Amino acid sequence: MxxxxxxxxxxxxxxxxxxxxxxxxxxxxxxxxxxxxxxxxxxxxxxxxxxxxxxxxxxxxxxxxxxxxxxxxxxxxxxxxxxxxxxxxxxxxxxxxxxxxxxxxxxxxxxxxxxxxxxxxxxxxxxxxxxxxxxxxxxxxxxxxxxxxxxRLFPRLFMNSPLAMAITDSQRNFIRVNPAFTQITGYTQAEVLGRNPRILSSGKHDGEFYRRMWQILEENDHWCGEIWNRHKDGQLFLEWLNITTLRNADGSISHYVSIFADITQRTAAEAKMRHLAQHDCLTDLPNRSLLHDRLHQALLQAQRSHGLVALVYIDIDHFKNINDCFGHVVGDGLIVNVANALRSVIRETDTVSRLGGDEFAVLLPDVGSLAVAEKLVGKLLNAVANTYQIDGHDFRVTASMGVSVFPYDGREPDTLIRHADSALYLAKNEGRNQYRFFDPVLETHTERYTTIQHNMHKALQANAFRIHFQPKYAMDSQTIVGLEALLRWQDEKLGPVSPGEFIPIAEQTGFIVELGVWLIETVCLTMAQWRASATPLVPVAVNISPLQFHRGDLQVVLSQALARHGIEPALLQVELTEGVVMNRHEPTIIALNRIKALGVAISIDDFGTGYSSLSYLSELPVDELKIDRSFIVKLAEPQHLADKRLTAVPLALIDLAANLGLKLVAEGVETDIQADFLLANGCHVIQGYWFSKPLVAEAVPDVLKRYVGKPSNDT
Incomplete structure (x- = not known):
């Protein structure tokens, strides 16, 4: 045998x-x-x-x-x-x-x-x-x-491939070639069958080249590189060759598969790859890498000519709301429209770049003077400010812009980029739909941003974040019916840091997910401690960021925290912004239903500020609407109640909640006038300083015992 x-x-x-x-x-x-x-x-x-x-x-x-x-x-x-x-x-x-x-x-x-x-x-x-x-x-x-x-499993691939393909046996003799092989080499399959690939040898490579090639192939089962070969008619051609070794189960070589293209095809492919590597796939605008390269070249030229170079950073105002509400198809359409608007007003020497998301940059070389730079930036601002029709919807869009100028605001690309971004930050904070040139004072804002970003991580590790709880008060029954958990942070060096400052930074850096998990866990732990002290419990709402919601594991985080501390799901509520909940994407609906299946209530926060479809709202598994404080603050004085323009939205939201059978909470109630108006018109539950400011966790039990009553025997 x-x-x-x-x-x-x-x-x-x-x-x-x-x-x-x-x-x-x-x-x-x-x-x-x-x-x-x-x-x-x-x-x-x-x-x-x-x-x-x-x-x-x-x-x-x-x-x-x-x-x-x-x-x-x-x-x-x-x-x-x-x-x-x-x-x-x-x-x-x-x-x-x-x-x-x-x-x-x-x-x-x-x-x-x-x-x-x-x-x-x-x-x-x-x-x-x-x-x-x-x-x-x-x-x-x-x-x-x-x-x-x-x-035969892959005949179309083999026969129709634009790349030449050849199969040799273990002795490196041809057993099969495809038509592209014949087109490139001039040899038909019948002419090469059983012959060694040496028939293609050009003579341009020495023995050491081939020895090294076969050594690498033996060690790695793969070799690729440029190699000169000879056409049947004697002409030399340069090809990019890939050789792969096929082995039997015992490790012995069964075949070699070669795939190659001539230099013309390779050059075209490389040019396409270079373009893709340097351009945004959605808008075909130069990307961040190409912008940085052109900025570097523009600065070198400006140094030689003693000229000015302006760099403009651009954000589409409130783009996130549109993207969350109408989906990425509409969002992408808006990005393309804005890109075209910017293209339409730039000079031939300028560069429009998409940096990612809704962020753009425009490089303006050789602007001549600050006045010219400001005029060009104004044209960019006006070009974006327009109404765009996308997927049957009309969107009135504006942008915020930050500008840095060489050599006044920096002489290096990274410095100018950082300063343009700082100026953009100022333009957004001052109301949007405007541009701002860099001011050295902005350095302070940039330093603070970096410090907050760094210190947040240390604060979480040191358990330095605190949770305050603001009651939801039912005016008709004079009882507390819920609490909202609010994050607070007192930094050792910075002092108290407003949530309006650190939460956006946490969202931008992705830290908000880790912070959100901590919030859910700590709220459940706190409720367990209250229960142990015979405190009557009411549902506690936690705000969930869009980033954490779209990760897809929120249901797991909620269920684990509830189980770990023995909290009934009905005592926990998640608050999501209108833009997130009103997204028609199927994953959003699935995620909402999973949360609802746990027994956790869902509340839409800041309702009335987005682009809601009322018919779609009736299909969602939500329990509560919260009227945004921006509508309530306008009702602070008696004369405001006579202005139908100010009362129309709150009244409409009250009717909407009643018709849909949803609970309703008005945020930001601070005066008797506001409270009386809401109560008289059917909004019974309010949240705001009129009843109570946010309370530290230690103060909550006494307040709940007073406004909720004695706990039941099974609480």
Whole structure:
């Protein structure tokens, strides 16, 4: 058996082989030979090396055997009496196109040689025949056919690929090439079959080049690089070549697969890749990398000419609200429209770049003077300020812009970028829809931003954040019906830091997710402590950032915190901004339903400030609406109540909540006038300084015991 394995080299050979006495699998063979003595010799030669051998002494008998035996290999010894070999082979391929055929012939049969070279899966072996040579040829036939069977799974890829593809055997001789190979090299498959790729050698590479190439291929099973080769007509061409080694299960090499393209295709592909690497895929504007490069070049030119260079950073105002409410398709459409608006007003030498999200930058080289720079920036601001129609919706859009100027605001690209961003921060904080030039005072804002960003992480680790709780007060029953958890932070160096300052920074840096998890966990822990002191509990609302909501694991965070501290889900409420909840994307609906399934209530915060679809609102699993404080603050004086323009929105929201059967809370109530107006018009629950400022956790139990009553026995 050891001798058989060494000669045959493969096990198993093909599909459905016969088993021998050792459990190993070898192929079954049909042998057609008109010479009885020759057939007997072949039978003695092969019987110990195959699973089954079926002999026929005429073509018709052999064809019938093919239909009943279903062999893996057909041996034909020609000539056969009164049989045209070409016709017989073509007939066999029609009957069993997947069958491997080995034709045994003499050297004096050129017609047989000619026909076998045109047929697939047909091999030729000339007599006289030695045992080792015959067995090795059978193994090679079956091995090659097995590989061809695999290739048939991907015929379109192989035959239609614009890249040249070639497959060689373990001895590096061609067994298959595709049309692109012929197009690039000039050689057809018939011309290269069984030959070594050295036929393409250009002579431009020395032996060390090829030695190193094959060494890398042996070590890594892959090599790629540029290589010169020679076309059939003698012309040299440069190709980018990838070679991959294919191995058998035992680690031995079965084939090599080569894929290559000529230099023209490669150059075009590289140019496209360079463009993609330096441009935004949505707008085709230069990206941050290309902007930085052009800024560097503009500064070098300005240094030589003593000129001015302006850098403008741009944010679309309230883009996030639109994107959250109407989805990314509308958001992307708006980005493209703004990009086109900016393109329409720049000079030929200027560069508009998209930095990501709704952030743009415009490079204005050689502006001549600050007055010219301001005029150009004004044109940019006016170009963006427009009404855009996208997906059937009209959006009135404005932008905020920050400007830094070389050499006054910095001489290095990074400095100018930082200062333009600082100026943009100021423009947004001062009301948006405007531009601001950099002022050295802005450095203080930048330093504070960086300090807050750094100190927030340390504060969370040191448990320096605190939670205050503001009651939701029902005026009709004079009871507290809920609390809202509000984050507070007193920094050792900065002092008290407003949530309006640190929360946006946390959102921009992604830290808001970690902070949100801590908030949920701490609120549940605090409620457990209140319960232990016999404090009556009411639902506590926690604000969830859009970033944390869209991560997809909020349900897990909520359920784990509730279970860990034994808090009933009905005692926890999540507050989401209108823009997040009103998003029609399917993942949003799924996430809301999962939260609702926990038994946790859902509240829409700042309601009335976004782009809500009222019909869509009725389909959402929400429990509560909160009227934004911006509508309540306008009702501070008696004369305000007579102005229908000021009362229209609150009254409409009160009616909406009543009609939809939703709870309603008015935020920011601070005066008797506001409270009386809301109570008289059907909004009974308020939140604000009129009843109570936010309370530290230690003060809450006494207030709840006073305004909620004694806890029940099972609380």
């Amino acid at each position: 050891a001798g058989r394995l060494s000669m045959m080299r493969l096990s198993p050979f093909a599909v459905q082989p016969a088993d021998n006495e050792d459990g190993l699998q070898w192929p079954s063979i049909v042998h057609i030979d008109a010479d009885i003595e020759s057939a007997s010799r072949m039978e003695r030669l092969l019987l110990d090396h195959v699973g089954a051998l079926h002999v026929a002494h005429c073509a018709e008998r052999g064809l019938r055997l093919l239909c009943t035996v279903k062999p893996q290999l057909l041996l034909i010894r020609v000539p056969l009496a009164a049989v045209d070999t070409a016709v017989l082979l073509q007939r066999i391929q029609r009957l069993q196109p997947e069958l491997s055929v080995l034709v045994l012939t003499t050297a004096e049969a050129p017609d047989v040689v000619a026909v076998t070279t045109t047929l697939e899966r047909v091999w030729l072996l000339q007599e006289p025949i030695q045992t080792e040579r015959l067995l090795a040829t059978i193994a090679q036939c079956l091995q090659c056919c097995e590989q061809i069977d695999h290739l």
